[in-house]
Amino acid sequence: MGQGTAAPAGGLRERARRAIRAEIARVGMELFLRKGFEPTTVEEIAAAAGISRRSFFRYFGSKDEVVLAHLDELAATVTEALAARPADEDPWVSLRRAFDAIVAEAEADRAAGFGLARLLNETEALRGQYAERQKRAWVGAAAPVIAERLPPLAGPGPDIRAEALVAAALGCVAIVADACLAGGPDADFAALLDQAMAAVRPLG
Amino acid sequence: MGQGTAAPAGGLRERARRAIRAEIARVGMELFLRKGFEPTTVEEIAAAAGISRRSFFRYFGSKDEVVLAHLDELAATVTEALAARPADEDPWVSLRRAFDAIVAEAEADRAAGFGLARLLNETEALRGQYAERQKRAWVGAAAPVIAERLPPLAGPGPDIRAEALVAAALGCVAIVADACLAGGPDADFAALLDQAMAAVRPLG
DNA sequence: CCGCGATGTGGCACGCAGTGTCAAGATCGG
DNA sequence: CCGATCTTGACACTGCGTGCCACATCGCGG
Numbered sequence: 001m002g003q004g005t006a007a008p009a010g011g012l013r014e015r016a017r018r019a020i021r022a023e024i025a026r027v028g029m030e031l032f033l034r035k036g037f038e039p040t041t042v043e044e045i046a047a048a049a050g051i052s053r054r055s056f057f058r059y060f061g062s063k064d065e066v067v068l069a070h071l072d073e074l075a076a077t078v079t080e081a082l083a084a085r086p087a088d089e090d091p092w093v094s095l096r097r098a099f100d101a102i103v104a105e106a107e108a109d110r111a112a113g114f115g116l117a118r119l120l121n122e123t124e125a126l127r128g129q130y131a132e133r134q135k136r137a138w139v140g141a142a143a144p145v146i147a148e149r150l151p152p153l154a155g156p157g158p159d160i161r162a163e164a165l166v167a168a169a170l171g172c173v174a175i176v177a178d179a180c181l182a183g184g185p186d187a188d189f190a191a192l193l194d195q196a197m198a199a200v201r202p203l204g
Numbered sequence: 205m206g207q208g209t210a211a212p213a214g215g216l217r218e219r220a221r222r223a224i225r226a227e228i229a230r231v232g233m234e235l236f237l238r239k240g241f242e243p244t245t246v247e248e249i250a251a252a253a254g255i256s257r258r259s260f261f262r263y264f265g266s267k268d269e270v271v272l273a274h275l276d277e278l279a280a281t282v283t284e285a286l287a288a289r290p291a292d293e294d295p296w297v298s299l300r301r302a303f304d305a306i307v308a309e310a311e312a313d314r315a316a317g318f319g320l321a322r323l324l325n326e327t328e329a330l331r332g333q334y335a336e337r338q339k340r341a342w343v344g345a346a347a348p349v350i351a352e353r354l355p356p357l358a359g360p361g362p363d364i365r366a367e368a369l370v371a372a373a374l375g376c377v378a379i380v381a382d383a384c385l386a387g388g389p390d391a392d393f394a395a396l397l398d399q400a401m402a403a404v405r406p407l408g
Numbered sequence: 409c410c411g412c413g414a415t416g417t418g419g420c421a422c423g424c425a426g427t428g429t430c431a432a433g434a435t436c437g438g
Numbered sequence: 439c440c441g442a443t444c445t446t447g448a449c450a451c452t453g454c455g456t457g458c459c460a461c462a463t464c465g466c467g468g
Contacts, residue, residue: 179367
């Protein structure tokens with residue numbers, strides 16, 4: 001238990017498991033996008049993936065998980081982009097630039113990105129969980145990178161400045177995403193993100 | 205349908221409904237705090253409130269709703285405090301000061317506040333929904349107040365600056381809440397909030 | 409070659425959330 | 439007092455998530 005093999009593969013068995021999981025996610029998302037989240041039953045997903053209902057729950061702890069599983073890689077992308085920014089750059093600017101990676105990804109596969117966003121938006125139960133996980137994943141991944149670049153904290157007690165920065169930026173992203181969804185597919189994500197983040201912290 | 209009576213009461217019938225709803229919420233929260241959220245069944249809550257399982261769902265759309273119902277009044281408190289700030293004050297400062305209302309409320313009933321926080325924290329499904337609702341309620345209520353105090357937007361397109369400000373501040377609150385929960389009941393909420401919000405937007 | 413344990417899978421049954429439906433009871437207006 | 443309306447409780451049903459068990463597959467040593 002607890003292999004530890006992180007990146008591509010390790011156990012022969014492990015790879016098969018990954019493949020099955022990916023297949024379930026693929027066929028599941030397809031059904032969700034076509035029929036909606038709630039109307040699609042686990043039974044259907046399992047059948048479409050060629051497994052039993054019971055086995056579905058051995059790969060995903062819940063139906064939600066199929067949708068939510070995309071987040072970790074997205075967080076990794078942002079963290080990577082963040083680490084690549086110069087260390088002496090203003091952290092807020094670094095955050096803004098790191099988000100360009102998301103923008104690029106969204107532009108690359110516009111249908112998928114917009115479909116996912118629409119799906120999240122019209123499924124109350126998912127929207128909150130997604131936002132929460134996003135926060136957790138991004139704060140956990142990006143805050144350490146930011147923390148190194150901050151001047152030492154004056155007083156005693158815990159230092160939550162980096163987390164606050166990331167959370168605030170994430171709040172801006174969420175608002176921009178909402179605005180884009182409301183404004184249709186022709187909204188300029190990057191420009192709105194500039195507006196939002198500049199409003200919060202006017203760069204001196 | 206759609207009475208429209210907003211504030212205290214109106215229909216004779218309406219008051220009874222409010223009372224029953226409040227009673228369900230009270231007994232429900234008591235059970236949640238004692239047994240935890242998931243182990244407590246709707247059946248138990250209904251029995252403790254002296255109604256049938258079916259009637260429970262006539263007052264609350266879901267079990268989650270019992271916990272989540274506290275948010276609207278909290279949002280109202282903040283909005284009120286925000287509106288009371290001078291119009292020429294920096295919006296970020298106004299936001300910070302408005303949050304003092306929450307701090308005061310949390311201090312007043314420390315057990316309830318901390319219990320609720322702990323409950324949310326250890327129930328994955330609730331945490332996300334709570335945060336999402338909080339965002340929605342507070343942005344919806346507070347952003348219009350902020351928007352009036354902002355200088356007119358230069359370019360064309362939608363103005364999301366006020367929403368971004370509120371969302372960013374809310375991100376700070378969330379981080380501080382997490383830190384307080386992690387640090388135990390002796391953490392200084394107000395001081396940490398100062399630190400977080402100052403890190404995001406150093407007041408010039 | 410044959411057991412033998414370990415792991416993965418499907419089937420079954422269960423508990424619980426949430427919804428539709430319907431019959432009975434309370435309430436209010438006439 | 440009586441009918442219209444609203445509320446309530448009871449039953450049934452779908453669907454998610456889980457525990458349990460029997461069966462199949464695979465790698466190992468006897």
